[in-house]
Amino acid sequence: MYKFILFFSSITFLYAGSNPVTMTLESILSNEMFLFRHANERYTCKVYGIWGLEKIYRNKTLNATCKRALEEFILHNPKDVHMARYVLHLQQRYRLEYKKGGSCVLYFNSPKSFSEVLLEHGLALLKPAFSDREFLYRFRSAQSIAQTQKRGIWSTPLLRSCISEFFEFFKEQ
Numbered sequence: 063m064y065k066f067i068l069f070f071s072s073i074t075f076l077y078a079g080s081n082p083v084t085m086t087l088e089s090i091l092s093n094e095m096f097l098f099r100h101a102n103e104r105y106t107c108k109v110y111g112i113w114g115l116e117k118i119y120r121n122k123t124l125n126a127t128c129k130r131a132l133e134e135f136i137l138h139n140p141k142d143v144h145m146a147r148y149v150l151h152l153q154q155r156y157r158l159e160y161k162k163g164g165s166c167v168l169y170f171n172s173p174k175s176f177s178e179v180l181l182e183h184g185l186a187l188l189k190p191a192f193s194d195r196e197f198l199y200r201f202r203s204a205q206s207i208a209q210t211q212k213r214g215i216w217s218t219p220l221l222r223s224c225i226s227e228f229f230e231f232f233k234e235q
Contacts, residue, residue, distance in 0.1 A: 082157040082169065092116055093146045093180060096168065098158065107158060107166040111194060111201050112177045112186040115143060115215070123231045128224035135214075135221060142185055142214060146176070167197070178204040184214020190229060 085098035085105065094114035096107045118124065119132050136143050150156070150170060159167040168176040175197075180186035181204035188201050209216045216222055 082159045082167075084155050085158050086155050087150060087152055089152070090146045090150060093144070093185060096146070096150075098156070105160075106164055107160075107168060108164055109177045109180065109186070110161050110165040110167045110175070111189055111192045111197055112180060113189055114180060114186045118187060118215075118228070121228070123228060124224065125227070127220070128227070131218070131220045131224055132215070135217075139214075142183065145180065145183065145185060149179070150176075161194075174204075175200075177201060181205045182207045182213070184208035184212075184216045187215070187225065187228070 083100060085100040087096060088099045088104060089097040091097065092114065094109050094112075094116055098105045098107055113121075115132070115136060119129065119136070124132070141148060157169040159169075161167065170176060177186065177197075178200055181188065181201055188205050192198060192201065208214055209222075215225055
């Protein structure tokens with residue numbers, strides 16, 4: 063019973079979202095999902111406030127032409143698709159700030175979050191309905207950098223058009 067109460071209180075502490083917690087990276091599942099360890103417990107972390115390439119690709123609103131264009135991008139840019147494996151290191155400790163729904167803000171080597179890094183490289187999109195005032199400006203700024211510098215999914219006219227269509231669909235909802 064004592065162990066359960068201790069475990070429940072640590073979960074409550076972690077998911078309170080007010081203070082970053084330092085955890086050890088156990089596994090990189092994708093650019094969007096990680097497994098961390100803290101005090102002999104494992105925690106899943108989904109990047110906060112964004113949709114990575116995998117999520118965009120799996121979205122049913124993406125038409126066949128756009129899916130093929132995204133497949134081409136993924137095929138020709140494996141380092142970008144697996145960026146987390148190149149910039150994060152297993153068994154290293156990182157600061158995390160947990161948010162609702164199992165999402166977290168992952169910080170590394172700077173005040174920037176990993177979400178911002180993916181947005182700046184054009185490897186993710188700001189979620190259409192994202193409204194967290196604490197991060198909205200930072201995430202929009204990061205995405206704007208990728209758009210302006212034509213990075214990642216903003217690099218070709220076809221992909222830019224696809225992303226615009228993608229956002230229009232969600233605005234109508």
